[in-house]
Amino acid sequence: MKTLITTLNSKFIHKSLSLRLLYVACKERHDIDFKEYTIKDDLNHIVDDLIQQNLDVLCLSVYIWNVDLIQELCHLLKQKQPNLIIVIGGPEVMYDIDHFLDTFEIDYIMAGEGEIALDKLLTCLENKEEVCLQGVSTKEKRDDRLIPPVDLSYLETLDSPYLLERDKKDMKNRILYFETSRGCPYQCQYCLSSLEKGLRFFSMGYLKQQLGLLLETDVKVIKLLDRSFNAKTEHALEILDFVFKHARPGVQLQFEINGDVLDQRIIDFINEEAPDGLLRFEIGIQSTYEPTNKVVRRYQNFERLCDVIKQLQQNHKIDFHLDLIAGLPLENLQRFSKSFDDVFRLYPKELQLGFLKLLRGTSLRNEANKYGYVYQQEAPYELIESHDLSKEDIEKIHLAEDMLQKYWNSGRMPITMNKVLRACASPFYFFLDLGEFYQANDFKFFGFQLDELFQYLNLYLKGRYEDELIEDYLRLSKVKPKKWWKPRIENEKETKHLLINTYRLNKEDVFRYGIVEKLKEEYILVLYKNYQVTVEKYHI
Template sequence: MQPRPVVLATFNARFAHASGALRCLQANWTGPRPLVLVEGTLEDDPVRFAERLLAENPALVAFSVYLWNVRLTEHTVRVLRRVRPDLPVIAGGPEMATDQTGPELAHLVDLAVVGEADLAFGQLCEDVLSSASGVRRPAAVLPPPDLSQVRLPVDAFTDLDLAHRVCTVETSRGCPMRCAFCTAAGTGVRRFPTDRVLAQLEALWDRGLRRFKFLDRSIHHGDFEPVLDFFLERTEPVFVHFELTPHRLSTALAFHLAEFPPGSLQLEIGVQTLDHEVSGTIGRPFSNVIEETLDFCVNQTDAHVHADLIAGLPGETLESFAAGFDQLHSLGVHEIQLGILKRLRGTGLCGLMPAGQFNPEPPYDVLFTDTMSFEDMQRLKRMGRYWDLVANSGSFRETLSLLLKDSPFHSFLTFSDHLFSTARRTHGIELNRLSEYLCDYLCEVAGCSRPDVLAALEADYLRCGRTSRPAFMQKPGSRTPPPPSKPPGSPRPPRQRRHN
């Protein structure tokens, strides 16, 4: 008779995301029991998810927990405790990092795991299963494993994953920088053997994967050229996402990035702040070549460039943040991700800023700082959401040019304030309705001529291949033009295509 399985579970942000953490554990599983993966999304009902878990008749359930799913995981564990109080439960992941209080979830499970459990997970499960029922164990704080011994999850991705989901790969773990807000600060960089990384990429390619998202903190660290060569040697279309820090690019790295054909490369550049003093406060080395690096990526490569800024860093004011935003926008990056500072467990930020300045509930985002009011932080949060809908989406490239004046930041912040006062929400705004909000603002508040605004909106609709028009854009007797043809077999996501 086959023993009852260990069930690995998590809630992903959406179905399109395949949990890399679960698949790493699966790839390195050596326990005597079968291992079953059960994934849900943040929209799942915890009672129904618990039912799915129990349907596997598990001997033990282990959850992967992170910032966005911790409360949903807690709810699910509480349900399991009532329905099956004898069922052992383990939880690990970034949210289980130790600090003065620890997450509430740590007190609900039989074992909290802190650190990378690739090699230790099987033994941890057996230890819990062999211990007395209901006896909580001290948190297992694991040292970083030797990556030469860790198997990469080539076979853990199913054909369904490869065809329909974002599959993540990694060549290294850790980061050499010591940014106060980051969970990887000062951990150093450890690398998987290059030959095994290339073998993983080859295997995934042979199985049909054409969209690769790398988890490495930056391709600056280590010899990344063989990985870039792997993709440059392929003739079929591919889409690859890399992260890098805005430091000087080596000649070899710059040459390789410039070789990628249009539509095949996305670079996510962690700028975070353009204020020298703020950068020093958070322990982040300030790069004097930020503009040079961004200019190269935007103008000397065919990459889609996505730059990150964090609002709410200690010492940052609304005006200094505005200056950084405008400076970044002037460099022509395709997307500016306006993020909000979060107080993550185990980071240096916990000793740098008072806990009382942050939301006590996940995602632990900053509410106010010594230099930025609660009201302005709320405005920036809304602006970040609306900027993503209007600018980062690529849906309103022509219309945006009418909106942004001398200071793109202040122009858009003013629009954001107006939009929120009108719509009273930041989510669930349908595209045609958003178009109407833009039209009304530009015509009635910004003083643009209605024909110019309608012409810009029409150009955006045509460029994006939209086949319907809201009533305010339709002319009597007009017919909707056919959508433009799409490049055959392109793995590039629609969002990136809209920026062309």
């Protein structure tokens, strides 16, 4: 039976590991292939492409970002090819099989890890045998159990899902997802990972072999899917030691860690041995309010977490991505603003402000009435209001989040924002007030030009940080940008001559590639040559 495994990725840059694992697990015994689409692709074009392949079986991986599109895709396919056998799986469908069996035009649901189960299901279908597999359900025969976890040592015997020949040409253009373990040691009540039981690790020999081969390719970003990379200290240290010794310049590895329990040996090892720019750590702090953390079973020592981050920030070797969730139980707007400020004071490269999503199967969704949760009935099931946050409160947090993205996470104006935010009483209310200033002045939230972004902030700050904004703006461009501020030099040509003569600068470079501007205490000269930016400051 001709079978295709597919999904709709959120973006082309994301590479689906699950499709590749299922493929390498089944390709020796079945006529099977995989193909990726994105949520931006036209559904009708996807349908036509799938129909033209004359498939017998279609397997679809379902996630929160594609579930509605997958439902429509199944409907369109069944209209055109009623005999097509459609199998769905993935984290979105695992914990509420009745909903999907009742509302999707499908034949089978696989709930759990599919590398062995899909092989067995296809064998049953090909031999026209009754399907009686744990965790595999039909509309008529439902099994609420999950598929038994796969023995990871079996996966190690398969061809590498990371180094398929067809993927090699695009390695540098896509994020490569990698796993060193499965499961999660924590039980956060808003997260699907809390429903997984146990923590399993791939063998170190296998991991080193795979990473060694990967680091010889031109891959740029390797993102580990481990829910807590540092759950086992010796395992984490050995992986870090290997990648420190074998990583080439230009590659970055991204890890999700639990910072407050990061062993001091790991901290010291990173500070002493890590190459600059190799590591990016993502830490899900979510809230700094202890009663909230207790309710959602997100136990953490925030004081220790701050100490860990500050230790790792000393050498500026690691990019930090810290996460907060707005809408957790017991945290009203005022208390959330404190969580925001607490975390922002760590000055991460990126602070991701997310909004609570009531995911299928999670405890918080099951207890929604207890906390007055009103949420979207369609994916992504985002919170609308609760006992602790009104709709107006959530709108305010969204407004602050928009400004956070534009002015901090974007990294467009680090000199200005660091100076402004280190001086303000509350970063959260700074961003909220800036957003309200946008609204009051009818500034563009979308479709703005880069110079407008700087002008808006300059107006809000009443010109107090114009020097810093000018420098950030001039550093940001790769070619000569247009000035958005009132020029401060009456005769730029004369000033350039003065700089050239005083500091013996290259006349052609200064006049052909340079912009000069007067700051409060000095002149800034920026050269835009061969898409390289050189910035110097001079006193005259």
